[in-house]
Amino acid sequence: MNASLREGDPVRLVRADLAGFGGYASARTAGLDGDTWLNANESPWPNAADADGALRRYPEPQPAALRALLAELYGCDADRLLVGRGSDEAIDLLVRALCRPGGDAVLITPPTFGMYAVSARLHGTAVIEVPLLDTEASRREDWFKADFAAIRRAATAGPVKIVFLCSPGNPTGAALPLSEVEALAHSLQDRALVVVDEAYGEFSEVASAASLIDRQPNIAVLRTLSKAHALAGARIGSVIADAGLIAVLRRCQAPYPLPAPCIEVACRTLDAEARARTDAGVAVVLAERERLRAALAQSAAVRRAYPSQANFLLVRFHDPDAAMDRLLDAGIVVRDQRAATGLGDALRITVGTPEQNNRVIDAINDLESTQ
Template identity: 65%
Template sequence: MSGVLNLVREDLRGFAGYASARSTRLEGEIWLNANESAWPNPGDAAALCRRYPEPQPQALRERLAALYGCTSEQLLLGRGSDEAIDLLVRALCAPGRDGVLYTPPVFGMYAVSARLQNAPALEVPLRDGPAGLEPDIEAIIATAKQGNARLVFLCSPSNPGGSSIGLAQVERVAAALRGQALVVVDEAYAEFADEPSAASLLPRHENIAVLRTLSKAHALAAARIGCVIADAGLIAVLRNCQAPYPIPAPCSALALAGLDDAALARTRERIALVRAERERLRAALAQLPGVRRVYPSDANFLLVRLVDAEAAFQRLLVAGVVVRDQRGAPQLHDALRITLGTPEQNARVLGVLATLEPAA
């Protein structure tokens, strides 16, 4: 075994996982191999749920592979990006030995998965500069080497910062950590950004993986479908570590319908609207007396520092608007994260925040 598979935990390299009743492709008219009911549930009008689903629905894998520019063998479906994060940590990090590096303030599931695996957490804070919250690439490389990192999570665009990481920077980290760590680029918000996907780097860097989700731009959050794109050998290992039937048949059918040509065309229109609203709202918020700073964003949200974040949060709640309180996150003691809504919803946010008092 060589290459990226050397990063898999030694005790899992030959692990075959659980062989479910749907693990092999069998043909027949009467299915009596999985202890399923012979009759559909009375509430299941389409009879979608009586049989166990495909472990990895091939039609959906192929559709997403075409969308993301990879092969279906390089893509593993899961329950949102969260499951992919957990699988990567469990499969690659030996408890108490292999570190997980992330860049706070950032999506909290990297730290949660590391904690559950008892993997050493390596934090390299984002730098707050004129261009926004940006990663310190040299510090990431140095900390990963010194701390025995097996996984390096780069969130691009970052949540909650909103900044993208250039492919040249991702490539620098991957090249520096070849043979030691897998560099995982979380692209949950990539559809709203201009930066190309890091999946394009896979042919040159087998120690890169990419996370994608249908929860954001594709508006399928409740379907809980995401994927990890990586070396085909690593994908096979992750599949062996995954629960038998991760994608419910109704969710798979919904995702395929939401990814047909007409749906994708509508999604592109909505992405364009979000991007336009993002710039409009950013400019308008920056003019308000109670706003200290609005960060540039490549995602579908804005990170906003306020003179009185508590007052802003409470006034928005009274107006029926729920935003994300970021004050407990590192470096963000005065910040709220505001998702871009419809133009009418964004206008309500502006109206409420316009009533805030300026700094004394």
């Protein structure tokens, strides 16, 4: 920990051996200008498939136009945002920048997104688990709650450098209260970074945890264009955090993380007309989510269809094997959750078009009639 930094500065959490790490200085260093670019060993001629020659040049490492659009979208300053190859790259960067291999740990709350543990283990970092609390037995509307008291105890008892929270949760669909997230971050100040993965934030009624960073700079937020903005194939993700921490992550990032065509399509996706279409699509998903849940909840084959703040439903079945087989027989592929912590009878079903959702309902109704 760098004691010369102010109290609460999340840069204090960065690995000590990276304190003076400058990263790779790319050929697209800001400030250089000219009309003949001979500094990056690029081809002087365009590729035959690239008529205007745009792809013979390396892209900007952090494209200013895209960062500005994303910062406006997420309501933050551009210097608090790093863009990269989906949220997966952001997760990997955070683990590598903050955690010493063999010395530090990350904390996760299963069942949750698998990449937190994958990135940690590939980096030689321990993974501590504090399972979510499923309130199914209480019949309350809150479900899969994070046990914040247990998270706090585990994070302060061991060498935890990062706490990964998923809100809305994947695969649970449950959103976390911002007051609890802020209180947790406050209790872990100068000890750990609290990372809130908001990949499904556009479908949630809970505000973004990015609004907490001014008060608790040891919070970072992950966002993506893969879900609501329908750009999963372009791999555009962002991490929003304290500007000093963003600068550290940039030095740890590969020189040219985003292909030029992906940058271009992402910028087009964030203009006013495209965002209006995205908003309209989200509205349809929200309505269909509730319709699909209501229909599944009435089926005798379903134990419970959980409420969701995301674009999917987690559904428990009395006979999950038969449910999976029936859906596949109908040509419908859903996410098998039976190997996840506490979800041996569950499948995760993405909310599709109204027609696709009708097919799911029909398949489950057919299953019910055979039992």
